[in-house]
Amino acid sequence: SLSMIQRLAVSLRRRPAAAPLGAAVRCVSSASVNVTVPLNFWAGKRRTSQENCNKENVYEPATGRILCHLEPCGAVDVNQAVKAAKSAFGHWSKMSGMERARIMIEAAHIIEVRREEIAEMEVVNNGKSITEARLDVDSGRLCIEYYAGLASTLAGQHVQLPGGSFAYTRREPLGVCVGIGAWNYPFQIASWKSAPALACGNSMVFKPSPVTPVTAVMLAEIYTKAGAPEGLFNVVQGSQETGSLLCHHPDVAKVSFTGSVPTGKKIMEMASKGVKPVTLELGGKSPLLIFQDCDLENAVRGALMANFLSQGQVCSNGTRVFVQKNILPEFVEEIVKRTQAIEIGDPLLESTRMGALVSQPHLEKVLSFVDQAKKEGARVLCGGERFVPSDPRLKGGYYMTPCVLGDCTDEMTCVKEEIFGPVMSLLSFETEEEVLQRANNTTMGLAAGVFTRDVRRAHRVVEQIKAGSCFINNYNITPVEVPFGGFKMSGIGRENGQVTIEYYSQLKTVFVEMGDVDSLF
Numbered sequence: 001s002l003s004m005i006q007r008l009a010v011s012l013r014r015r016p017a018a019a020p021l022g023a024a025v026r027c028v029s030s031a032s033v034n035v036t037v038p039l040n041f042w043a044g045k046r047r048t049s050q051e052n053c054n055k056e057n058v059y060e061p062a063t064g065r066i067l068c069h070l071e072p073c074g075a076v077d078v079n080q081a082v083k084a085a086k087s088a089f090g091h092w093s094k095m096s097g098m099e100r101a102r103i104m105i106e107a108a109h110i111i112e113v114r115r116e117e118i119a120e121m122e123v124v125n126n127g128k129s130i131t132e133a134r135l136d137v138d139s140g141r142l143c144i145e146y147y148a149g150l151a152s153t154l155a156g157q158h159v160q161l162p163g164g165s166f167a168y169t170r171r172e173p174l175g176v177c178v179g180i181g182a183w184n185y186p187f188q189i190a191s192w193k194s195a196p197a198l199a200c201g202n203s204m205v206f207k208p209s210p211v212t213p214v215t216a217v218m219l220a221e222i223y224t225k226a227g228a229p230e231g232l233f234n235v236v237q238g239s240q241e242t243g244s245l246l247c248h249h250p251d252v253a254k255v256s257f258t259g260s261v262p263t264g265k266k267i268m269e270m271a272s273k274g275v276k277p278v279t280l281e282l283g284g285k286s287p288l289l290i291f292q293d294c295d296l297e298n299a300v301r302g303a304l305m306a307n308f309l310s311q312g313q314v315c316s317n318g319t320r321v322f323v324q325k326n327i328l329p330e331f332v333e334e335i336v337k338r339t340q341a342i343e344i345g346d347p348l349l350e351s352t353r354m355g356a357l358v359s360q361p362h363l364e365k366v367l368s369f370v371d372q373a374k375k376e377g378a379r380v381l382c383g384g385e386r387f388v389p390s391d392p393r394l395k396g397g398y399y400m401t402p403c404v405l406g407d408c409t410d411e412m413t414c415v416k417e418e419i420f421g422p423v424m425s426l427l428s429f430e431t432e433e434e435v436l437q438r439a440n441n442t443t444m445g446l447a448a449g450v451f452t453r454d455v456r457r458a459h460r461v462v463e464q465i466k467a468g469s470c471f472i473n474n475y476n477i478t479p480v481e482v483p484f485g486g487f488k489m490s491g492i493g494r495e496n497g498q499v500t501i502e503y504y505s506q507l508k509t510v511f512v513e514m515g516d517v518d519s520l521f
């Protein structure tokens with residue numbers, strides 16, 4: 001039961017703290033870190049590529065400096081990683097759920113001990129604030145703890161058949177699973193994918209985004225240190241070519257992908273060649289519905305959480321903020337005031353609430369969405385401009401001021417397309433029926449939010465919203481105990497929650513005959 005595993009978790013916590021691993025970096029500051037260790041990892045060790053690849057620059061978003069070089073994996077490296085995962089699968093899949101749980105709980109414990117170090121590296125590689133990075137690390141750890149708890153509960157069913165015969169089902173792992181991640185939550189995504197996969201007895205080869213390759217390798221080291229068999233969790237670096245090699249590999253049983261809709265379609269197409277199941281966690285353009293009977297203070301807080309976490313680079317963001325006409329002026333005044341007060345700057349400072357966007361090209365893309373919105377008639381109520389911090393070390397960083405766009409209409413590009421930056425679009429509405437129709441008028445369906453004090457309205461509205469995660473009087477919380485994933489083009493399958501066990505395992509039915517074969521021949 002869960003309580004038994006919780007007791008196990010507590011008993012492991014009482015053990016002495018794990019010693020920091022080799023590549024530990026403490027107390028970093030922006031512009032001070034250079035990552036020189038190899039970033040590929042298979043069969044229990046960090047590895048340099050065995051191929052003559054062209055190294056790619058990886059940047060520190062806060063400063064624009066080169067942080068490290070990435071060696072993309074080609075076919076030889078990918079084969080090595082998959083071979084290691086296949087070998088580890090043989091051993092891991094034979095272990096009991098309790099045995100697997102023990103190692104996963106130990107990994108969670110090491111993450112807890114190394115929380116600050118992992119969070120700092122996430123900041124240095126991604127640009128988000130240290131405050132948020134700590135929460136991401138916690139979410140990764142909690143996910144591993146949660147699935148450790150479920151590992152020992154995996155079970156089949158016994159079915160009585162006539163004449164004393166019976167059948168039973170076995171819940172079995174799939175084999176080598178591939179995880180492919182986006183750059184916005186590098187450590188959290190690697191944890192959210194590996195935790196259910198490993199709990200079910202699978203092994204994994206994970207490919208992070210080439211923009212943020214650093215922290216997934218730390219997770220690989222942690223699993224190894226926790227006692228996982230060599231090859232259980234491997235990391236191969238690279239872009240499309242590496243991802244494509246993984247999806248097509250004959251020894252890969254499943255692909256779990258987090259990223260954009262266009263790439264998700266390609267992943268599905270590649271996986272279909274081998275009839276491999278896919279989990280797709282894709283983009284969104286989610287609506288946030290603010291009714292006049294809401295608690296306005298909470299609605300403003302919700303809208304800020306729905307738009308500005310991680311510099312607005314969040315798949316589930318509620319970027320289409322529909323506000324009921326009567327409260328629009330009051331809402332605008334408050335949201336603009338609070339948005340202008342967001343502290344932008346060095347993401348490693350405790351006071352910073354908004355760090356740097358992930359890359360120079362991405363910053364330019366987001367700013368061009370703001371320009372386009374202006375051309376199409378939206379009014380910039382605040383922000384939407386490049387920001388240069390006063391600290392000379394940060395002058396080359398990728399900062400912008402968070403933006404609120406007023407006078408938006410449903411046809412504008414800023415309202416139709418995922419911007420993936422700190423840009424909130426405000427839309428006015430009059431009736432519940434009208435706003436529901438407009439909210440659902442999108443090809444995406446990842447999330448949605450509603451702020452109202454009317455409990456009946458709240459449930460009536462979420463029932464009609466076509467989205468995988470609906471928030472009532474809150475936004476962008478993702479406890480690992482509940483499923484997360486999209487409707488429509490926002491994805492297939494779910495991450496987190498008990499249901500994800502089904503996406504990383506398969507049922508075998510065994511028929512047992514207790515009498516003679518009743519042959520027709």
Ligand SMILES: NC(=O)c1ccc[n+]([C@@H]2O[C@H](COP(=O)([O-])OP(=O)(O)OC[C@H]3O[C@@H](n4cnc5c(N)ncnc54)[C@H](O)[C@@H]3O)[C@@H](O)[C@H]2O)c1
Pocket residue numbers: 180181182183184185207208209210238239240241242243244247258259260261262263264266267280281282283284314315316418420446486490491
């Ligand atoms: N639903 C979710 O849970 C979730 C979470 C985070 C991000 N996202 C989405 O991710 C997007 C932003 O992330 P991104 O820019 O890294 O996305 P992306 O689609 O460009 O890349 C995602 C990953 O796919 C890899 N990739 C790209 N082309 C590939 C190919 N042909 N074959 C195999 N792999 C390939 C990339 O190297 C990267 O690792 C946004 O649309 C966002 O909404 C969704």
Ligand SMILES: C[N+](C)(C)CCCC=O
Pocket residue numbers: 184185309313314315316476477478
């Ligand atoms: C933890 N958040 C902020 C809800 C992010 C979920 C993952 C999507 O990008």
